[in-house]
Amino acid sequence: MAEVIESQQDTKRTRPTRRSFLKWSGVGAGTAALVANTANLGMPSASAAKADGMAGVDKTVWNVCFVNCGSRCPLRLQIKDGTIVRCLPDSTGDDSVENRQLRACVRGRSIRNRVYSPDRVKKPMIRKEGTERGAGEWEEISWPDALDLVAEKIQYTIDNYGNEAIYNQHGSGVNGAAIGAANPFQRLFNLLGGSLQRYGTYSTAQITAATQFTFGELEEGGDTVPSNSFEDSVENSQLVVMFGNNPQETRMSGGGILYTSQFLQREGVRTILIDPMYSESAVVLADEWVPIKPGTDTALASALAHVLISEDLQDQAFLDKYCQGFDEDHMPDGVPAGNSYQSYIMGKGADGIEKTPAWAAEITGIPEDKIVALAREIGNAKPCAIMQGWGPQRHMNGENQARAICALAALTGNVGINGGGTGGREGSYGPLTMSFPSGENPIEASIPLFMWTDAVTRGAEMTATTDGIRGVDKLPVGMKFQLQYGGSKFAGQHSDINRTLEIMKDQSLCEFVVVVENMMTPSAQYADLVLPDTLGPERWDIGHNEAGGDLAYYMYHEQAIEPLHDTMDSYEMAVELAKRLGVEDEYTEGRTRKDWVQWMAEENVKEHPELPTWDELSEMGIYRYHTPENHVVPMRKFREDPEANPLATPSGKIEIFSSELWDMAKTWTFEDPQKGDVITALPEYVDTFESTIEARSNEKHPLQCIGHHFKGRVHSTFANLEWLTSAHHQRLFINPMDAEERGISADDLVEVYNDRGRVRVPANVTTRIRPGVVSLPQGAWYKNDDGVDVGGNINTLTTLHPTAYAKGNPQHTNLVQVKKA
Known part of the structure; x- marks a missing residue:
């Protein structure tokens, strides 16, 4: 086996000598800060863009691909006789990185296929009386009757169970839209007294916990603590090491960081990718692929740390000044000896196991000599960008996997500097623009997003120390009413579909389920009522990206065609429900959907005067703006002055040993620790079930x-x-x-x-x-x-x-x- 894997690793690329990244991309270092003000000068306006494409069309309008990939690319839709006849890409920008054309990928360019798909939900549909959820037997229902029914069920749930029994199910299918992503139904529930809250995401729950226990929450906000941007790595890193990161598919578009990441290869930055798969990113970006067994990244990081410590390659000055828990001299008061990271790695901790490359080779499937060579390369590269995708953390021991990779960045002193990173996923700037205001949710109880099925089956049993409930010690009631908008959870993104569908079929548990969707997805089949939503080209909005590296952008989104079939915009649905439930005036504030879009654009300018007005944006189509610090480098201020800029951790430092997790380990209880359900203050390797x-x-x-x-x-x-x-x-x-x-x-x-x-x-x-x-x-x-x-x-x-x-x-x-x- 080792010989087979070794042969797959032995592929080296000859790289060009690195040139000036900014110069190559057409923007000099001295002018990078001007991009925000000059990006749109000399570019075609929305009206001028009508000229290209098909002859004889009635109009060409700006639209946005609103899906959960992070890029959110602009589209230009050509309309003839009220029909979309062609989808064109961005016509602005150039070939430089900071002002690049934001070309949509094949997915975004398929918008016509989505709009005219035969799978669209065309009318409100109610489950046929006497049939079970999932039977696929439906009857049409009028909009007034459907909305009356939803309003009745909401009020019934509040009156009989309380607002905690209402759940607005997470859905990310409309991410990036100013109104859609903010979910117009949450504003309604908040006005009615709130609904059961949630925290975490399917994508990032473990890395969010890991980075916040390690670094605290950054002043920029966000769920996870990111690493440096790819642009920074291209210009300043000597070596890039990626654990389980595949931007060529997860960020697949010209608008996202797929484009910038490819400059790693073009500019000759040596890149190593550690992943069980030889992914598209390994093919395009990497000089070397290190195939690791899934769920063993912590073991590899521990062995790399062993080599760094044994050969004195760690940045001891950085660890002494900025970190808690590396060695016994930098531990919090009251913690017994032998609990530092160095003690754990060198076999002087509680388990007595030295985390040598030989130990890790047996677990990870990576040969011992390869681990040693990799550690030496990381330790000697100055600076080294260590980063991870969201694959390593999506394991049973995912929190510790993410923390161990972040610890590696700290051991090598690469945090908060150009060319380095935090060990998190590549960072991006922005967006500066706001989303639809949903108001405050009066309900304090919050469940982990992934455990919503538990809230259905045993909600009143869930507690803070057994199930991670926040805001209250114990849930008062199970989930009785569920609205799912823009997601496919029941028979799609949630785990163990067969068990999940059994839960959803039991109408004595969650008593009423309404799905707001544009396609009759497998999950929609398990609703009691399906309400047909419009698609992006059928409504007004504004868009922003979330994963553009140093570049952010803000996009005009015009309603291109009238809504097809008997569909209704989700905002209008919420307005109709608000009318029936007596909160219409508070909900709308006298605004239509388009009014809200224009209002948000005006508010954006008040907060950030450099942004274009609504009228200016309508002419530009796209407004690009660039990080004012040249590159995204999280924790730069902390690195420059840790006393003046402490982290939001108990120690104010990077916590390789987490004081909070040390305390949690004493109070949280688990049904079966043998499955890997343990909390460790250090990022230890934890073997789990199905490992x-x-x-x-x-x-x-x-x-x-x-x-x-x-x-x-x-x-x-x-x-x-x-x-x-x-x-x-x-x-x-x-x-x-x-x-x-x-x-x-x-x-x-x-x-x-x-x-x-x-x-x-x-x-x-x-x-x-x-x-x-x-x-x-x-x-x-x-x-x-x-x-x-x-x-x-x-x-x-x-x-x-x-x-x-x-x-x-x-x-x-x-x-x-x-x-x-």
């Missing part, structure tokens, strides 16, 4: 299964469009060694299964995944065929068991078997 170690002895399910992001869709958005599915096939990635052992050839139909479910898909036999691991691209639409999911959704196989203290989704921690169908 790489268990895989060695599990004859029934010996393969680790992960679920990577996929270029043909954004989560489940676009997954039903033939235009994309014909090009990007849902297949199981399996190594030739594992395939040969099972008699599987390329494109054979295979079944992937465990005790939670069974999936049937074609096989992609490829050396681009390490032996012992398979991957099923996430986001496919679930399709039940006599107990087998033939749609290929990985969450047919994943577990509802949450991670230890973030209570997030461990959707990459799965053991399965594969056989030829």
Whole structure:
């Protein structure tokens, strides 16, 4: 095995000599700060943009691709006789990094296919009386009757159970829109007394907890503590090391950081990618791929730390000044000896195990000499950008995986400097623009987002120290009314689909479910009432990006066509409900949807005078602005003066040893610590159930299964469009060694299964995944065929068991078997 993996690593690229990054991209270092003011000068206006594309169209309007990829690219839709006839890309900008053209990827360019999809929900639909959820038996219902019913159910729930029984389900399918992403229904619930709150996300629950316990919350806000931007790495890093990061697919567009990340290769910055898969990013960006077993990044980081400490390559001056917990001389008062990170790494801690490269090689599958060489390269590179994607943290031990990578950045003294980083995901600037104001939620109780099914089945039993409930010690009631907008949770993004659907079918638990959606998704089939929402081209909005590196942008979004079918904009739905529930005036403040959009644009200018007015934005289409500090470098102020700018941790320093987790470990309780449910003050390697170690002895399910992001869709958005599915096939990635052992050839139909479910898909036999691991691209639409999911959704196989203290989704921690169908 080691020889096989070694041969896959032994691919080196010859890189060009690095030139000045800003000079190459057309912007000199002295003029970078001017980009915000000059980005749109000399560019085509919205009216001028009408000239290109098809002849004879009635108009060309600016739109935005509102999906959850972070980029949010501009689109220009050409309209003829009230129909979208063509989708054009951004016509502004140039080939420089700071003023780049924001070209939408194939997903954004498929907007016509979405608008005119036969899968659209065309009328309000109510589950046929006497049938169970998921039976697929529907009847049409008029809008007045549908909205009367929803209002009645909301009021009934409040009167009989209290506002804590109402839940506004998380949905990210309209992220980036000023109104859609803010969810107009939450404003309604807040005016009615609030609803059960949630914290964390499916994407980032574990890394959010990890970075906030390590660094505290940064002054810039946000869920996670980011690392430096790719632009900074390109210009200033000697070495870039990425753990489980795949921007070429997760940020796939010209608007996002896909474009900037490619300059790592173009500018000759040596890049190492550590990942179980030879991903698109490994192909495009990396000089070297290090194939690691899933869920073992902490073990690798610990062994790298062992080499750094043994060879005196750690930045001791940085650790002494800026960090708590590296050695016994820098521990908080009252903590017994032997609990420092150095003691843990060198085998002087409680477990007595020295975290040597040989120890880690057995766990990670990476040869010992490779670990030693990697550690020396990291320790000698000045500066070194260490960063992670969101894959490593999406494991049962994900909090510690994320913390261990951040600790590696601290050990090498790379935090808060150009060319370095925090160990988090690559950072981005902005946005400065606001979203639709939802108001304050009067309800204090908050659940971990991933545990909403527990709130349905045993809500009144959930407590702060057993289930991570915040705001109250114990939930007063279970979830009785659920509204899901812009998401596909029941049979899509949530874990263990078969168990989740059993829960949703039980109408004695969650008594009423309304789904607001534009497509009849598998999850929508499990609603009591489905309300057809409009799509982006059918409504007014403004857009902003979230993942553009040093560049941020602000976009005009005009209603391009009249709403199709008998659909209704979600804001109008909320207005109609507010009218029925007696809070219409407070809800609308006398504004239509377009009025709110213009009001937000005006408020943006009040807060940031450099931003364009509504009229100016309508002419520009896009406004680009650039970080005033040249590059995004989180924690720069802390690095420059830690006394004047302490972190929001108990010590005010970077906490490799977390005082908060030390205290939590004494009070939180777990049903089964053997599954990996433990809290450790240090980022220790924790073996969990269905891990790489268990895989060695599990004859029934010996393969680790992960679920990577996929270029043909954004989560489940676009997954039903033939235009994309014909090009990007849902297949199981399996190594030739594992395939040969099972008699599987390329494109054979295979079944992937465990005790939670069974999936049937074609096989992609490829050396681009390490032996012992398979991957099923996430986001496919679930399709039940006599107990087998033939749609290929990985969450047919994943577990509802949450991670230890973030209570997030461990959707990459799965053991399965594969056989030829």
